Amino acid sequence: MANVVSIAAAAASLPWDVEAVRADFPALAQxxxxxxxxxxxxxxxxxxxxxxxxxxxxxxQRDCANIHRSVHQLGERATEAYERARRTAQAFLGAAEPREIVFTRGTTEAINLVAATYGAANLRAGDEILLTGMEHHSNIVPWQLLAERTGARVKVAQVNDRGEVEMEEFERQLSPRTRIAAFGHISNALGTVNPVAEWTERAHAAGAVVLVDGAQSAPHLPIHLSALGCDFFAFSGHKVFGPTGIGVLWGRAELLEAMPPYQGGGDMIASVSFERTTYNRIPYKFEAGTPHIAGAIGLGAALEYLQTLGMARAAAYEQDLASYGAERLAALPGVRMIGQARERTAVFSLVVEGVHPHDVATVLDTEGIAVRAGHHCAQPIMDRFGVPATTRASLAFYNTRGEVDRLAEGLEKVRRIFQC
Amino acid sequence: MPELDELYQELILDHAKRPRNFRVPEGADRRAEGFNRLCGDRITLFLRLEDGVVRDAGFQGAGCAIFTASASLLTEAVKGKSEQQAEDLFRRFHALVTGHADQAQMETLGKLAAFGGVSAYPVRVKCASLAWHTLKAALSGNGAPVSTEE
Structure with a gap:
């Protein structure tokens, strides 16, 4: 963490031309x-x-062809673009080799892949899977399914009143039976940044393999896998400004090699006969069938774009939005913020006293402000704070202080309409 | 652009803030549950019937303003109605919130006409109609929980 912070601090001195960045995103200008x-x-x-x-x-328009099988020119171009995207993802994460990058449909599929292959091959009855109380459903349900199949138990490190999991609590839930620890880098519902490097160290000491759900961190922090120390890392293309339907699972080569395949089909095999099928090498072993070629290429373009902008600079700019927003919104009467973690990103999970989040979101929408109302696919953390749902404003590096002000004014309008 | 005060009319805001019949009626003999997965609206609706006529209605639960007001006004509107009349009212109410009601239907809806603004907000139709779907389940008496995701 110290490393990331110092990079961010150094980058902060460079100006962030938010208007120039916004001009890169056509959808924002409407x-x-x-x-x-x-x-x-x-x-x-x-x-x-x-x-x-x-x-x-x-x-x-130009390179449309299937990959890894076509001799013709278009096939070569498509294959090269797809594999270049893999190398870009490798560089983005700081992974050792391109073959450690598996393209999936998204974070959800990446976690399911690990649960269904590594998990099924290595867990036995009585083993434990450690999660935290702030996980997204996609980092809960695959492990519950695995537990049902294997007789393993899911354990949960609980969240404190600020929306953090304390180190003592994390260690308390670890045991010699913990085989897998899986946790989010950043909470989608609260914006809490978890000390994943420290947790990984503790989990490794207990003998567990560690998966980090990076769906909310890859778009907002520079990722250095070597600093995190984890064994698997998953993120989604559409949250890092790329297409939907594509994502990345990174895994240590030796783990991926030892894992059984996920789905069977074309491209994941070395040879097939009805007597015996041998599997392709990694990562292709895990990429059965024609993949989302366009999606991978689009994701590659998104990651190249982020590298050009500089993730450390983007993170520094977002930190300013996070502190400005926290201060501005906390000053609003009748508005309460769920989650006050010391390390957090520009995610504001809000409760307007006496007004349901769905009504808040409808009023904000009439002002042109798009927020999410609901449980954010994280019901356990909503239960933890005793609310059925919140109104969540989640910012990115193209948002501005002026937009935070618009949100604050929108919330004041909500209170005027509902007279609270 | 839809007007916000068409959606959040005075009557709706009033019933959302102070829902009527927010109670379990004495002697209730019908009960059904409803759930809106999208926003977490949740209702348990209670009815007391005599000779096929709704004599009392009440509800428990929590949800958004449109949902709460709709449930509250429903419990007022169905009192004294036969099962057939209540179902017919639901048909007209549904036509209203989905924007398919004609002038004649609008005029028969009384206070419920306040929900006319919902039709401009398609995602809110479920909020307005959950209590009514639950009413239908309570009247048919099959006891299965109602979800708006059907």
């Missing part, structure tokens, strides 16, 4: 209900820069 769009639903999905749209168009 009116919604007569107002300039204020898009604050980035934790659900992020808008796409022109570079991504151009990469998709180029593939479909």
């Amino acid at each position: 009116l919604v209900n007569g107002h300039p769009l204020v898009y604050l639903d980035n934790a659900a999905t992020a808008q796409k820069p022109r570079a991504v749209l151009a990469a998709l168009e180029n593939y479909y």
